[in-house]
Every structure is written in structure tokens, then in C-alpha cells.
Amino acid sequence: MTMQVYAFDLMPWPHLAEASYYPDSNRLYDPALGRQVYDEHFRQMELYEECGYDAICINEHHAKPYGLMPSPNLIAAVLTQRTKKIKIGIFGNLPALHANPVRLAEEVAMLDVMSGGRIISGFVRGVPQEFLAYSVPLAEARPRMTEAWDLVVKAWTEREPFAWHGKYFNFDRVSIWPRPLQVPHPPIILPADSDEGLEIAASRRVPTGSAYRSVGRVRAVLDRYRALARKHGWTPGPEHCHLVRHVYVAETNARAREEAEPHLDYFWQKLLSYHRGSLALMGQSPPPRPARVEKAEDVPLYEFDFDLCQKEGMSIVGDPDYVIREIRAQTRELGVGVFVGLFQFGSLPHPLAQKNIRLFGEKVLPALKRG
Incomplete structure (x- = not known):
């Protein structure tokens, strides 16, 4: 299959002076600057379509x-109004936090109709901080998600009113208007890393993907997913396997590192540092720091190491030839058919993000499409 190339935008806050520890005071947020952040990200999203990205x-x-x-x-x-052709992947909604999954079904159906059938609907469990923020017991995360998922899909596909009486959600009459344009419904993805999440993805025959993990860790995740899928009587293809990476392209490897490294450091050390704060709230603490950080997965707990992240494949930063080689090598080794790049990350300024998106679109994307 021709590789699909998606762009993933977290829309992070780029103005932190210190590391973020959950719960963060919103005194750190400036709404005037926030409007600028939204505007810049929407312009970047329009650029993805202009440059030929798939989603x-x-x-x-x-x-x-x-x-x-x-x-x-x-x-x-x-995005349904500011783009025309590119797919819109919601990766994803957190069904366990939605008090009314019928409302979620209605909203995604509206989006699918408004976009002309371009929605990919992701369902995710969410990280512990989300449940702390909404005062939902973390132990209910998976069962709430799966029940809400089942209700949403039935609302999308059932043509007559129906009743729903489950453990967490109860409705006497469900019949949504509008219903989705795509038949039977928008494609669903479940990004997952744990055995529990992979079991759900495999049993429901939906794609999955892994982010912020080394090549070795992603291999283990996808091998487990494929094994679980075989248990459920099917074989995932490359189109079911997504790989998420930070990507930055510049004229030379040295310039790419110079432009990207400070903003990757901001991502790992100021944005992902919320893990440390939430561990404390849950009565846990990071493991003692080793003399040397040898696993890229440990970067959020200790300090950013550019060379280690490059070596382990978690970031792909370099000139066009390097980026092409690395993406091809990783996707072929892992059997991945959907590459998902974070082309705007951390505190990366808007001009550099635009440059990155354009250069990848001009120099890298055509080569990946050729195979």
C-alpha cells in the first residue's frame, strides 16, 4: 500500500518559563497570546492540506x-470549513469523560456531514491527569470507554429509535439527527500501548498506534497487537498500524538540530513534566535517577537527550535524505502503513513550523509516496 502520512498537532502552550506540574495554575495562561496560538495552528493546518498531507x-x-x-x-x-479535502483525525475523544455519549455521537456525525465524510474518529482512554481533572475514578476508565464506544456506534448505525440501559449510561430513546455521511460510520482508531488497550483494539478490529516510544518498544507493542488480533481471527495490515514521531527537516542535519533541539527540550522537559506532578498526586514517585539515562522512554522522568532520542528513533530530525531514510527504515521494520508526524512541537515558533511543514511536503512526502 502507498504510505499514508498524517500530521498530528497537540496545540501546546509555548510560553512556559518553568516545567509544568499538574495541576497547573491557569495564571500561566494569557488569553491574548492564546488567540495567537490558535490562529497560528489553524494556519499550519491549512498548510498541511496545501502541501498534500493525508490527514x-x-x-x-x-x-x-x-x-x-x-x-x-x-x-x-x-477544520471542516477551512479545509476541503484532507482527512480530519480526532485522535481522539475521551468517551469515559463524556457524561452523555449520545451527544458525542451527534457531534461527530455533524462533523462527518459538514466535512463531506472526512472524519476519522479516535477513541482513547486518556492519561490519569484527565480523570483527576474531571473527578472520574481511574478504575472506571476502560469500562466507561467501551460502553460509551458501543453506544456511539449503535447511535451512528441504528435506523430506528432504541433504548440503552448499561452500567454507566441510560437512555430510554436514542435516535440521532444527523447521522454520519460515511457508511456504516466514520473509521475508528484506538491509540494504545497497554495490553488492555491493545486487546480492545484487536477485539474490535480497529487500527492502533504508539507515540513517544523507541523502535524496540513500538515493535513489542505492534507484535502484541498482531498476536491478539490473530486470537480474534484476523490479521492486521500495514494500514492498521500507526507510528508517531517528532519530525523536523532543514537544509542540513546540523541546522535541523540547531533549529529543533531547544523546542524538543521544551516538549520533554516543560510539557511532559506533568507526569511527575500527577505521580505525586497519586501517591507515587518517579524511580531514582540512574547514573545514565539509557532508555528513551525515561526522558520525561529525567532530562532530554537529543542523541538518545535520535538513536532510539523517537525523533527524526535532519536533512531531507536523512528523514526519508529514517522513516522508510522504521516503517518497513515495523510493518507500519500510516506515519504520523508531529511537525509542530513544544515551543517551535510559527515561522519554523511553516518551514518544516513545507520542506517535508516538498522534499520528503513525494519520496515516501513512491515507496
């Missing part, structure tokens, strides 16, 4: 500067 992906996060989209469906609604 724009967004997601839901709460109460932290890591991502400024507590309602990704609002962002998707804007």
Missing part, C-alpha cells in the same frame, strides 16, 4: 499546557 490529527486534553484542545470537536468543526 490532520487532533486530540483531547484537560487542565494542562501540554494540549489546548479540551474540545477537539470544536477544532474539527473549524
Whole structure:
């Protein structure tokens, strides 16, 4: 299959002076600067379509500067009007936090109709901080998600009113208007890393993907996903396997590093540092720091190491030839058919983000499409 190339935008807050620790005071947020952040990201999203990317992906996060989209469906609604052809991936909504999954079904159906059938609907469990923010017991995360998922799909596909009486959600009459344009419904993805999440993805025959993990860790995740899928009587293809990477392209490897490294450092050390704060709230603490950080997965707990992230494949930063080789090598080794790049990350300024998006679109994307 021809590789699909998606762009994933977290829409992070780029103005932190210190590391973020959940719960963050919103005194750190400036609404005037926030308007500028939204405007710049929307312009970048329009550029993805102009440059030929296959999809724009967004997601839901709460109460932290890591991502400024507590309602990704609002962002998707804007994109239905500011783009014409590119797919819109909501990667994803957090069904376990939605008090009314019927409302979620209605909103995504509206988006699918408004976009002309371009929605990819992701469902995710969410990280512990989301449940702390909404005072939902973390132990209910998976069962709430799966029940809400089942209700949403039935609302999309059932042509007559029906009743729903589950453990968490109860409705005497469900019949949504509008219903989705895509038949039977928008494609669904479940990004997952744990055995529990992979079991759900495999049992429901939906694609999955892994972010912020080394090549070795992603291999283990996808091998487990494929094994679970075989148990459920099917074989995932490359189109079911997504790989997420930070990507930055410049004229030379040295210039790419110079331009990207400070903003990757901001991402790992100021945005993902919320993990440390939430561990404390849950009565846990990071493991003692080793003499040397040898696993790229440990970067959020300690300090950013550019060379280690490059070596482990978690970031792909370099000139066009390097980026092409690395993406091809990783996707072929892992059997991945959908590459998802974070082309705007951390505190990367708008001009550099635009440059990155354009250069990747001009120099890298055509080569990946050729195979």
C-alpha cells in the first residue's frame, strides 16, 4: 500500500518559563497570546492540506499546557470549513469523560456531514491527569470507554429509535439527527500501548498506534497487537498500524538540530513534566535517577537527550535524505502503513513550523509516496 502520512498537532502552550506540574495554575495562561496560538495552528493546518498531507490529527486534553484542545470537536468543526479535502483525525475523544455519549455521537456525525465524510474518529482512554481533572475514578476508565464506544456506534448505525440501559449510561430513546455521511460510520482508531488497550483494539478490529516510544518498544507493542488480533481471527495490515514521531527537516542535519533541539527540550522537559506532578498526586514517585539515562522512554522522568532520542528513533530530525531514510527504515521494520508526524512541537515558533511543514511536503512526502 502507498504510505499514508498524517500530521498530528497537540496545540501546546509555548510560553512556559518553568516545567509544568499538574495541576497547573491557569495564571500561566494569557488569553491574548492564546488567540495567537490558535490562529497560528489553524494556519499550519491549512498548510498541511496545501502541501498534500493525508490527514490532520487532533486530540483531547484537560487542565494542562501540554494540549489546548479540551474540545477537539470544536477544532474539527473549524477544520471542516477551512479545509476541503484532507482527512480530519480526532485522535481522539475521551468517551469515559463524556457524561452523555449520545451527544458525542451527534457531534461527530455533524462533523462527518459538514466535512463531506472526512472524519476519522479516535477513541482513547486518556492519561490519569484527565480523570483527576474531571473527578472520574481511574478504575472506571476502560469500562466507561467501551460502553460509551458501543453506544456511539449503535447511535451512528441504528435506523430506528432504541433504548440503552448499561452500567454507566441510560437512555430510554436514542435516535440521532444527523447521522454520519460515511457508511456504516466514520473509521475508528484506538491509540494504545497497554495490553488492555491493545486487546480492545484487536477485539474490535480497529487500527492502533504508539507515540513517544523507541523502535524496540513500538515493535513489542505492534507484535502484541498482531498476536491478539490473530486470537480474534484476523490479521492486521500495514494500514492498521500507526507510528508517531517528532519530525523536523532543514537544509542540513546540523541546522535541523540547531533549529529543533531547544523546542524538543521544551516538549520533554516543560510539557511532559506533568507526569511527575500527577505521580505525586497519586501517591507515587518517579524511580531514582540512574547514573545514565539509557532508555528513551525515561526522558520525561529525567532530562532530554537529543542523541538518545535520535538513536532510539523517537525523533527524526535532519536533512531531507536523512528523514526519508529514517522513516522508510522504521516503517518497513515495523510493518507500519500510516506515519504520523508531529511537525509542530513544544515551543517551535510559527515561522519554523511553516518551514518544516513545507520542506517535508516538498522534499520528503513525494519520496515516501513512491515507496
